[in-house]
Amino acid sequence: MSMIINESLRLYPPLVSIARKVGRVVRLGNLIVPANVELFIPSLAIHHEPQLWGQDAHLFKPERFSEGIAKATENNIAAFLPFGLGPRNCVGMDYATTEAKIALSMILQRYPFTLSPGYVHSPVQYITVRPHHGVQVILHSL
Numbered sequence: 246m247s248m249i250i251n252e253s254l255r256l257y258p259p260l261v262s263i264a265r266k267v268g269r270v271v272r273l274g275n276l277i278v279p280a281n282v283e284l285f286i287p288s289l290a291i292h293h294e295p296q297l298w299g300q301d302a303h304l305f306k307p308e309r310f311s312e313g314i315a316k317a318t319e320n321n322i323a324a325f326l327p328f329g330l331g332p333r334n335c336v337g338m339d340y341a342t343t344e345a346k347i348a349l350s351m352i353l354q355r356y357p358f359t360l361s362p363g364y365v366h367s368p369v370q371y372i373t374v375r376p377h378h379g380v381q382v383i384l385h386s387l
């Protein structure tokens with residue numbers, strides 16, 4: 246289930262970017278960044294970057310994560326950052342992923358479900374990334 250959650254967060258990170266303010270002058274590769282510059286790290290673009298994820302970067306392929314995040318990103322830790330990175334990353338990360346796993350398990354123990362033909366794929370950003378028209382599913386009996 247982690248694979249599916251990770252791949253969903255890769256393609257549709259609820260927060261499309263994270264911000265950092267540079268405290269003191271730093272060198273980033275070839276760049277010298279002065280103090281007080283604000284940097285926006287575009288998680289959404291990074292998650293869709295073919296150089297990092299391959300030519301199929303736009304496809305939903307949970308098996309990318311079958312051997313964990315380090316393997317999926319080839320140890321490029323900044324390639325996957327749905328919860329940010331570093332000492333100020335998301336404090337709710339474990340809570341949110343555990344909740345998603347529990348909720349999905351509770352549903353799947355009772356009903357297999359399939360996507361409704363009425364579903365229209367239209368992710369939008371309105372504070373967070375979300376499905377514009379909701380996600381209609383059909384519950385089946387076990």
Ligand code: HEM
Nearest residue numbers: 259260263264327328329330333334335336337338340341
């Ligand atoms: C799928 C669900 C969630 C996602 C994708 C998410 C994502 C993020 C991201 C990207 C950041 C910025 C991290 C950074 O700047 O490096 C953040 C920060 C934060 N998140 Fe979440 N979050 C989620 C759920 C939650 C939940 C459930 C809580 C609380 C129970 C929470 C509390 C926080 C707090 C307090 C911060 C600020 C941390 C700080 O600045 O030190 N988040 N989150």
